[in-house]
Amino acid sequence: MSQTSPIIVALDFSTEKEAINLVDQLEPQLCRLKVGKELFTRFGPTLVNKLVAKNFDVFLDLKYHDIPNTVAQACLAAADLGVWMLNVHALGGEKMMVAARDALSSDDAPLLIAVTWLTSSGQAELDALGIKATPQEMVSRLAVMTKNAGLDGVVCSAQEAPMLRKNLGDEFYLVTPGIRLSDAKSDDQCRVVTPQKAIQDGASHLVIGRPITQAEDPYKVLQEIVKSIA
Ligand code: C5P
Numbered sequence: 001m002s003q004t005s006p007i008i009v010a011l012d013f014s015t016e017k018e019a020i021n022l023v024d025q026l027e028p029q030l031c032r033l034k035v036g037k038e039l040f041t042r043f044g045p046t047l048v049n050k051l052v053a054k055n056f057d058v059f060l061d062l063k064y065h066d067i068p069n070t071v072a073q074a075c076l077a078a079a080d081l082g083v084w085m086l087n088v089h090a091l092g093g094e095k096m097m098v099a100a101r102d103a104l105s106s107d108d109a110p111l112l113i114a115v116t117w118l119t120s121s122g123q124a125e126l127d128a129l130g131i132k133a134t135p136q137e138m139v140s141r142l143a144v145m146t147k148n149a150g151l152d153g154v155v156c157s158a159q160e161a162p163m164l165r166k167n168l169g170d171e172f173y174l175v176t177p178g179i180r181l182s183d184a185k186s187d188d189q190c191r192v193v194t195p196q197k198a199i200q201d202g203a204s205h206l207v208i209g210r211p212i213t214q215a216e217d218p219y220k221v222l223q224e225i226v227k228s229i230a
Contacts, residue, residue, distance in 0.1 A: 165202030
């Protein structure tokens with residue numbers, strides 16, 4: 001398998017040592033890596049540089065949301081780190097997303113995707129904001145806005161993937177967290193799907209954290225997941 005693995009391993013660790021220890025058990029041919037706010041805030045560009053130097057594709061998951069100029073400059077800074085993908089909040093609006101996209105116009109620029117409506121927020125949060133829509137309508141509206149702004153895709157729940165795949169076409173990236181192996185014990189993720197189901201439903205990439213990072217043998221679990229969706 002080449003550098004086209006749909007698996008993105010979420011490096012949710014509080015120490016660099018733990019993160020690197022896990023990464024050293026994985027292979028760039030089998031997965032990409034996601035660096036989120038905790039790891040980046042603690043270890044920053046130096047850690048990203050180390051992961052890129054190990055030939056991993058890095059998804060920098062910092063969910064930028066600010067005025068268009070600030071987000072555009074942050075995207076440029078992220079691109080300078082050599083990351084494969086980065087993201088913004090679609091709630092920042094179309095102008096902000098267009099500015100981000102325009103900042104990443106070079107041929108080797110990272111992919112740019114947007115978070116629509118966080119899976120941790122539901123109807124109550126929309127009601128509190130006075131937004132008259134269901135979470136599903138919100139996801140759909142923000143995903144269309146993301147596509148119109150020229151971005152490459154969205155982060156979404158696998159349960160939203162069939163609707164978004166149907167409405168937004170085959171080329172749009174649908175990056176889905178909330179993935180669990182069928183025999184996994186339950187944790188804080190409630191709306192979960194298996195890797196096979198997520199891919200069948202139209203996800204292009206799967207963000208997987210604990211099922212791999214907390215496994216006794218992370219490499220074996222990763223290999224099994226890759227095999228199961230081949
Ligand atoms: O350990 P687990 O597989 O639940 O990790 C999922 C990863 O995806 C975490 O890094 C989490 O922050 C991220 N994520 C999520 N739900 C979203 C967006 C991102 O679980 N809606």
